[in-house]
Amino acid sequence: MIDYRTLRIALLGAGSVGSQVATLLLEHSDELAQRVGARLVLSGIAVRDLETDRGPGVPRELLTTDAEELIVGSDIVIELMGGITPAREYILLALRSGADVITGNKALLATHGPELFDLAQQVGAQLYYEAAVGGAIPIIRPLRDSLAGDRVQRILGIVNGTTNYILDRMDRGGDDLESALAAATELGYAEADPTGDIEGYDAAQKAAILAGLAFHTTVPIASVYREGITGVRAEDVEAARKAGYVVKLLAICERITDPETGSEGVSARVYPALIPRDHPLAAVRGANNAVFVEAEAAGSLMFYGAGAGGRETASAVLGDLVSAARRHVIGGPGVAESTQADLPVFDIGKVSTRYRVSLSVADRPGVLAQIARIFSDHGVSVEAVEQSVPNAPSAGIDAAERRSGVEGTATLVIGTHTATEAALSATVAALAGSESVVAVQSVLRVEGE
Ligand code: NDP
């Protein structure tokens, strides 16, 4: 039997992911020792409540409520508590104590990443975070290492399982948002408070992390444009399907050029978008995640799999653990964060894409010409117009209809050529103020063409 040296591993958190990390670490102890060249000894697991039953894989005698005592003296600290406080303080303490740190905490990285990476660099420690984006899917390491010699142009990511499940259900089953969300909650995908998922905050945190890595630039969470899926109607999903698209909540990280100055910058944004049904991302069903990367030399790559789940995410954490442990055995500087490109992060107004604008309009002669005029006045070129059968006059004619002196309305869906967000939002404001427009029902961007 080989007499391996030992590395002390501190685990902070034994919830969905932490309990699986502990279980797998203990189960595969011999195999991991052979792979690493050192025995990984789980020295303790910090939790809040010592009485909670965490299953047979989590030995009670390892539990402690004294996280700080556990951290100091450890070689590697795995933070799986989530949240900002005290996770941030514990990670800072771990780094200052000379430990490498592994975390899956996207909220913390998206808000305090630079502080943590700076300290790690100062003290010569490593910060690993494969689990923070896409759960089990390897995407951090490919962006940081495998594609380090290439130039990433764009990332389109389905990085939130809850919203993908909801939109997929709306697409396949014709559900409305409320019933799809209720199903997601029942299956345990959505949190008790699903705001972070359906309003796009979770995806925005992941977009900030991916954009920073892809473009070697610090991307603050405040500079990520965000729209959630709460405005997506069953009718939009149905119309998209008929037009050959599927609606997905996308995290988009893109190298773009300032339309006014021609200078290079980046955009990070999250919104529900239409993607062609033959795009690889359209096949990402249920609560799965996928990250589609377009790089100058590598071309298009897609990373696909389980974006969440305790055991699945534990796989990513253990991969980081093996990397960190090997560095302790072999030595060397390890991987460094790279932000040297320092590109400006552009406002959403500078982004260009195509759009489909759905309008309820007065059904009378001349309306189409007026609407086309509004688009052209704002420099937005119309590509296609679809008009549905006019809506029958209803008993409850609303104020806008009375204003336009008509009894019926029709639905117009206007597809545009590529235009900037600034031009499109000015167009939408003008449409909303037009007497011919009863309501701007939805505006969806078209991506992935
Ligand atoms: P859970 O809420 O299931 O578990 C959190 C754990 O941290 C619990 O064991 C809790 O203890 C412990 N904890 C919380 N605060 C403290 C504290 N102040 N002191 C000591 N222990 C504390 O979280 P998850 O396992 O779901 O997530 C962990 C991290 O992984 C998060 O950052 C999350 O974003 C990330 N992640 C999660 C994924 C998933 O599928 N769940 C997927 C990808 C990333 P106690 O049990 O006693 O309350």
Ligand code: HSE
């Ligand atoms: N709430 C997240 C999701 C969990 O639905 O994808 C993984 O980050």
